Amino acid sequence: MILGDGQYGGERFGRLCLHCRQVDWPGLTASLISEDPPSFSALVTGENPNLALCHDRRLQWLPTITNAFRAVHRDEIPGLPAAVDVYGDYFDAIWFDETADPEKAAHRLDPVLAQISRRHGCRGGIVRTHRRNPHQRGLVTELRAVGQAPPDFFTVQEHGLLYEISLTQTQHTGLFLDQRDTRRRVFLAARGARLGNLFAYTCSFSVAAVAGGAEVAFSVDVAKPGLNTGKRNFELNGLAAGGRGKFVQEDARRWLQRQLRRQEEKPEIWQPLDLMVCDPPVFASSKKGGKFVVEKEWPRLAETTRRLLGPDGQALFANNHRGGDHGTYRKALRKHFASVTDLRPPLDFPVAEGRPHHVRLFWCKV
Numbered sequence: 001m002i003l004g005d006g007q008y009g010g011e012r013f014g015r016l017c018l019h020c021r022q023v024d025w026p027g028l029t030a031s032l033i034s035e036d037p038p039s040f041s042a043l044v045t046g047e048n049p050n051l052a053l054c055h056d057r058r059l060q061w062l063p064t065i066t067n068a069f070r071a072v073h074r075d076e077i078p079g080l081p082a083a084v085d086v087y088g089d090y091f092d093a094i095w096f097d098e099t100a101d102p103e104k105a106a107h108r109l110d111p112v113l114a115q116i117s118r119r120h121g122c123r124g125g126i127v128r129t130h131r132r133n134p135h136q137r138g139l140v141t142e143l144r145a146v147g148q149a150p151p152d153f154f155t156v157q158e159h160g161l162l163y164e165i166s167l168t169q170t171q172h173t174g175l176f177l178d179q180r181d182t183r184r185r186v187f188l189a190a191r192g193a194r195l196g197n198l199f200a201y202t203c204s205f206s207v208a209a210v211a212g213g214a215e216v217a218f219s220v221d222v223a224k225p226g227l228n229t230g231k232r233n234f235e236l237n238g239l240a241a242g243g244r245g246k247f248v249q250e251d252a253r254r255w256l257q258r259q260l261r262r263q264e265e266k267p268e269i270w271q272p273l274d275l276m277v278c279d280p281p282v283f284a285s286s287k288k289g290g291k292f293v294v295e296k297e298w299p300r301l302a303e304t305t306r307r308l309l310g311p312d313g314q315a316l317f318a319n320n321h322r323g324g325d326h327g328t329y330r331k332a333l334r335k336h337f338a339s340v341t342d343l344r345p346p347l348d349f350p351v352a353e354g355r356p357h358h359v360r361l362f363w364c365k366v
């Protein structure tokens with residue numbers, strides 16, 4: 001069977017597929033039979049083969065560790081400017097073409113969402129479209145419910161840990177799915193560690209670290225709502241008792257400077273950090289802290305973070321700056337860390353050929 005080959009009538013497909021279904025070997029009475037992979041049988045069942053291929057790529061493995069994952073990544077289905085995430089019983093679809101009419105977008109997504117719902121047991125979900133409004137700066141996001149509307153708040157699980165999600169009440173959902181593998185890394189590196197989690201949002205890295213045995217996790221963020229969700233995430237996982245989670249509402253740059261001053265002024269009681277997470281926004285502006293532009297701040301974040309780490313210190317640096325230069329970000333880290341390793345995003349965020357990295361991830365050692 002051959003897919004993606006015009007000569008055999010196949011439509012455009014994400015890769016060339018050859019599958020040998022049956023082998024008859026001289027001397028063997030029984031044939032060797034191998035079932036078609038799901039993306040092949042999709043051709044027979046009428047399912048969208050590109051969507052079935054998305055499923056194949058995830059190796060049917062993700063649902064064994066989490067019920068929150070990306071079912072379709074941006075650019076993964078040729079010609080479909082959308083991504084679809086599954087959060088437990090609900091999907092969250094994002095339509096990236098700002099010029100498209102939301103009705104038409106929803107119409108094009110309908111069959112994809114129906115298939116995803118069937119495969120993953122979703123009851124319904126949300127479609128997000130973005131529109132440029134001439135009277136306002138930036139984009140306006142429109143949400144529309146499809147099928148059963150999700151509750152305002154619910155939980156998902158990842159590697160046995162629970163996280164609060166909202167698909168309707170907050171700008172982001174509460175859990176960045178592209179950081180799943182790095183959360184796991186932090187969990188595995190956390191035994192006995194003192195963690196500094198900068199730009200902590202809903203504190204998912206801190207939850208993973210404390211669950212992994214961290215002595216203490218400082219979650220630092222300017223925004224209170226995220227930290228409040230973080231506190232609930234600690235409670236959901238039975239990690240609130242014992243005070244190992246510290247929640248600090250402050251500009252991360254100020255917090256770093258405060259730690260450096262303490263280190264200098266009180267070296268006898270100063271304790272270094274063992275693990276740092278630094279996952280800043282590309283751009284932000286706050287009343288107290290003013291503007292934050294990742295390109296500009298990155299070199300100083302690299303330097304101050306390094307200075308707060310002990311001799312065996314490790315740090316995860318991440319950013320989503322699609323337009324930024326990967327080499328420049330890496331070089332700034334290499335100036336202060338003995339080793340810097342590029343990490344790949346999880347397998348449900350495949351890197352499309354010729355497209356910028358969706359997220360940059362660096363694991364650094366002192």
Ligand SMILES: C[S@@+](CC[C@H](N)C(=O)[O-])C[C@H]1O[C@@H](n2cnc3c(N)ncnc32)[C@H](O)[C@@H]1O
Nearest residue numbers: 176199200201221222223251252279280281284
């Ligand atoms: C990309 S999100 C971080 C995601 C988080 N690391 C996670 O995996 O869930 C960026 C966060 O940075 C926070 N933020 C923006 N400017 C900040 C600043 N100057 N200091 C501290 N936090 C800031 C935002 O409130 C937001 O929660």
